[in-house]
Amino acid sequence: MKPRHKRLALILGGLAALGLAAVLVLSAFQKNLVFFFTPTQILAGEAPQNRSFRMGGMVVKNSLVRQADGVTMSFLVTDTVQTLRVNYHGMLPDLFKEGKGVVTQGKLDQNHLFVADEVLAKHDENYMPPDAAYALKKAGEAKQAAAAKATRISYTPQSAP
Amino acid sequence: MIPELGNFSLMLALSLALAQGVLPIAGSFTGNRRWMDLARPLAAGIMLFVTFSFGVLVYSFVVNDFSVAYVEANSNSTLPLYYRVAGTWGGHEGSLLLWVQMLSLWMFAVALFSRQLSRETVARVLGVMGLIGVGLMAFMLFTSNPFDRLLPAAPDGHDLNPLLQDFGMIIHPPLLYMGYVGFSVAFSFALAALMGGQLDATWARWSRPWTLMAWVFLTLGIFVGSFWAYYELGWGGWWFWDAVENASFMPWLVGTALIHSLAVTEKRGSFKNWTVLLAIITFSLSLLGTFLVRSGVLTSVHAFATDPRRGLFILIFLAIVIGGALTLYAWRAPKVGLGGRFSLFSRESMLLVNNVLLLTTAGTVLLGTLYPLFLDALGLAKISVGPPYFEAVFVPLMLPVLFLMAPAMFMRWKHSSLTEIVKRLRWVALGSVLTGLLLSLALATSVMAAAGLTLAAWIMLATLSHVAQRLQHFPAGTPVLNRLRSVPRSYWGMVIAHLGLAVFVIGVTLVKGLESSSDVSMHLGDTTSIAGYEVRLTDLTEVKGPNYVAAQGTFVVSQATVSGVKVIAVLKPEKRVFTVQQMPMTDAAIDRGLFRDIYISLGDAISDDTWAVRVQCKPFVSWIWGGSILIALGGLLALLDRRYRLATQKSPQAVAQSVTVASVIVVE
Numbered sequence: 001m002k003p004r005h006k007r008l009a010l011i012l013g014g015l016a017a018l019g020l021a022a023v024l025v026l027s028a029f030q031k032n033l034v035f036f037f038t039p040t041q042i043l044a045g046e047a048p049q050n051r052s053f054r055m056g057g058m059v060v061k062n063s064l065v066r067q068a069d070g071v072t073m074s075f076l077v078t079d080t081v082q083t084l085r086v087n088y089h090g091m092l093p094d095l096f097k098e099g100k101g102v103v104t105q106g107k108l109d110q111n112h113l114f115v116a117d118e119v120l121a122k123h124d125e126n127y128m129p130p131d132a133a134y135a136l137k138k139a140g141e142a143k144q145a146a147a148a149k150a151t152r153i154s155y156t157p158q159s160a161p
Numbered sequence: 162m163i164p165e166l167g168n169f170s171l172m173l174a175l176s177l178a179l180a181q182g183v184l185p186i187a188g189s190f191t192g193n194r195r196w197m198d199l200a201r202p203l204a205a206g207i208m209l210f211v212t213f214s215f216g217v218l219v220y221s222f223v224v225n226d227f228s229v230a231y232v233e234a235n236s237n238s239t240l241p242l243y244y245r246v247a248g249t250w251g252g253h254e255g256s257l258l259l260w261v262q263m264l265s266l267w268m269f270a271v272a273l274f275s276r277q278l279s280r281e282t283v284a285r286v287l288g289v290m291g292l293i294g295v296g297l298m299a300f301m302l303f304t305s306n307p308f309d310r311l312l313p314a315a316p317d318g319h320d321l322n323p324l325l326q327d328f329g330m331i332i333h334p335p336l337l338y339m340g341y342v343g344f345s346v347a348f349s350f351a352l353a354a355l356m357g358g359q360l361d362a363t364w365a366r367w368s369r370p371w372t373l374m375a376w377v378f379l380t381l382g383i384f385v386g387s388f389w390a391y392y393e394l395g396w397g398g399w400w401f402w403d404a405v406e407n408a409s410f411m412p413w414l415v416g417t418a419l420i421h422s423l424a425v426t427e428k429r430g431s432f433k434n435w436t437v438l439l440a441i442i443t444f445s446l447s448l449l450g451t452f453l454v455r456s457g458v459l460t461s462v463h464a465f466a467t468d469p470r471r472g473l474f475i476l477i478f479l480a481i482v483i484g485g486a487l488t489l490y491a492w493r494a495p496k497v498g499l500g501g502r503f504s505l506f507s508r509e510s511m512l513l514v515n516n517v518l519l520l521t522t523a524g525t526v527l528l529g530t531l532y533p534l535f536l537d538a539l540g541l542a543k544i545s546v547g548p549p550y551f552e553a554v555f556v557p558l559m560l561p562v563l564f565l566m567a568p569a570m571f572m573r574w575k576h577s578s579l580t581e582i583v584k585r586l587r588w589v590a591l592g593s594v595l596t597g598l599l600l601s602l603a604l605a606t607s608v609m610a611a612a613g614l615t616l617a618a619w620i621m622l623a624t625l626s627h628v629a630q631r632l633q634h635f636p637a638g639t640p641v642l643n644r645l646r647s648v649p650r651s652y653w654g655m656v657i658a659h660l661g662l663a664v665f666v667i668g669v670t671l672v673k674g675l676e677s678s679s680d681v682s683m684h685l686g687d688t689t690s691i692a693g694y695e696v697r698l699t700d701l702t703e704v705k706g707p708n709y710v711a712a713q714g715t716f717v718v719s720q721a722t723v724s725g726v727k728v729i730a731v732l733k734p735e736k737r738v739f740t741v742q743q744m745p746m747t748d749a750a751i752d753r754g755l756f757r758d759i760y761i762s763l764g765d766a767i768s769d770d771t772w773a774v775r776v777q778c779k780p781f782v783s784w785i786w787g788g789s790i791l792i793a794l795g796g797l798l799a800l801l802d803r804r805y806r807l808a809t810q811k812s813p814q815a816v817a818q819s820v821t822v823a824s825v826i827v828v829e
Contacts, residue, residue, distance in 0.1 A: 033550070
């Protein structure tokens with residue numbers, strides 16, 4: 001084999017490896033990327049139906065209910081505008097607390113019940129998971145915008161429809 | 162007053178590092194001997210001042226000086242002494258100081274053990290290390306100074322995060338950082354070679370043990386981290402593909418490629434360019450990893466917005482180091498050349514494939530780690546990339562790496578024939594397929610697990626058969642002990658590390674394939690069963706630790722045997738509440754075994770005498786740890802090879818002699 005051919009073969013081999021990696025990455029991305037939605041977005045129908053995604057916000061105080069088997073839990077998560085019920089079978093992480101931020105991963109069923117297969121709490125000193133903080137912030141902004149709108153409307157003379 | 166001394170000492174170290182980064186390198190180009198000769202004493206000076214500064218921070222922790230903001234944030238007067246010491250690297254600022262401490266130690270070691278190098282090379286290597294030190298120390302002094310005061314002083318500290326209050330915290334960060342920073346030696350040496358425009362076998366021979374040492378530390382660091390996460394996080398996972406873990410795994414992957422590529426450069430003079438590039442990438446990833454974990458960017462990319470100086474500094478520093486190194490590489494690498502030629506079917510080409518695959522894998526991990534951060538920073542979407550992505554990409558890329566390990570060992574340098582390899586490996590192939598099949602039938606595993614077991618057997622049998630072949634190549638009648646002894650240690654290192662990888666693969670395959678877990682609510686006296694074991698909750702008590710109170714359950718694990726029920730273990734998992742931060746923590750109890758771990762953790766109290774409990778059986782988890790230790794041990798053996806020592810200690814005659822001996826062994 002001539003050196004030129006050899007170099008060509010090596011380059012082709014390298015490209016093949018890269019191509020394989022690219023295919024793997026793309027297909028894995030397509031199947032496994034997990035998107036994040038706030039309760040408001042979910043109730044507005046933005047979240048996918050048969051696909052796992054993440055949802056976060058604050059656990060509503062006194063909303064945690066434990067079913068008879070002791071290890072199936074149900075609680076409410078709110079972003080202060082909208083609230084969603086979450087069902088979860090398993091152990092809650094140590095940092096899970098009512099009135100604190102939480103992020104869960106799972107699927108939405110037809111009745112707007114979020115069936116979580118994972119409840120996340122970052123193992124660092126920040127109690128508020130960043131995604132949950134984001135959900136609250138976004139809802140807060142929406143509320144403010146709505147409030148601003150409401151004020152403006154009230155000062156505008158309204159004609160009867 | 163004392164913290165100010167530490168601060169002052171760090172400033173002095175920074176100015177020495179500035180001199181170190183400029184004068185010796187400038188001297189090496191102008192031929193100014195006095196400037197070049199400054200490199201070693203400056204390295205010693207930096208080491209002394211940084212060590213003093215580090216000592217001061219440790220002292221501030223030990224004496225509970227809560228007027229230092231960093232101590233207040235990471236310690237408390239009720240914290241036991243050893244955790245107060247470990248608290249030194251419990252946060253961002255102190256970790257950076259630990260990093261610089263490690264850098265100064267490596268730098269000093271290079272200054273001590275570089276007698277056989279030319280004056281120019283020493284000046285350049287230490288100069289580059291000095292420049293890295295300048296960047297890190299300036300970052301600390303300008304944006305995150307561990308000696309900042311808190312006035313008035315706090316009455317008591319915020320406490321160290323309870324999750325960090327563990328023996329793992331004492332050894333994991335130092336080991337990991339020794340590894341990260343150790344790659345700066347290979348990096349600096351690569352840059353020095355690029356500056357000089359020449360790179361020969363001496364270069365590879367000299368930087369190989371250093372790289373191996375850094376790699377061994379990194380391997381151990383990752384292993385300890387994983388081992389720690391397994392028992393400390395309380396839920397039995399050992400690898401989460403978390404960004405923090407990926408940050409240490411990426412340099413490991415490329416570092417692994419680097420030590421293999423260095424071997425080729427040392428033995429055959431090939432891959433020169435490539436080795437230099439790998440050295441640059443490995444250290445760049447180490448640097449990226451340090452900042453990724455320690456900048457707060459993972460907690461929230463918007464943390465950068467609250468203190469833009471840090472983020473900006475990091476980005477500029479990374480751009481200078483990585484961009485500068487790559488520019489130098491693009492400019493000078495053609496001069497270094499690729500080195501010796503080899504055929505498509507040779508050990509070199511096998512190692513090249515291994516290198517490309519490892520590098521590609523590191524690239525996919527990097528993509529999965531940074532992509533969500535980019536999207537978030539640009540405000541496009543909030544996504545997360547979890548274990549499913551990494552597993553889907555990592556496993557297919559690793560399968561060929563594992564498969565090619567066996568033929569690569571049997572290939573000759575330069576050129577090999579396919580028929581010879583097939584002849585050598587046919588029994589190994591048959592044996593491994595049989596072993597894999599029988600084992601997976603016996604254990605009733607999935608097809609994927611059967612493939613994993615077959616690959617592990619393939620590597621093991623091939624390695625052992627290679628050893629057997631190697632030991633035959635002696636004159637008849639040579640005693641076995643002599644045969645064993647005359648094989649170089651680096652060969653044994655390779656054998657042990659590869660066997661370790663096979664053991665590791667077995668562990669991962671079987672844990673993934675056979676683990677079982679059940680979440681149950683248990684009343685006092687209740688029994689549950691898992692994987693053939695009976696677990697009974699016999700007692701619930703309250704216990705008090707030095708800085709926590711805990712609920713403790715007593716579980717009796719038993720197994721029915723022919724001769725009756727046998728008690729296997731009594732496990733006492735706890736749910737601790739740390740008094741200062743009021744933070745609860747799960748402290749799991751594990752009965753470790755060679756073939757399975759039984760892992761019990763307490764969830765929440767449902768009532769006074771009923772708890773939610775997770776009971777797990779994890780087969781072959783110990784093999785993951787055992788395999789990791791073997792891999793590190795292999796690296797250690799390789800680095801203790803005689804040829805690295807003889808060259809530094811013995812007279813030239815002895816060196817010549819040992820070289821002849823070595824070449825005889827290589828030629829055999």
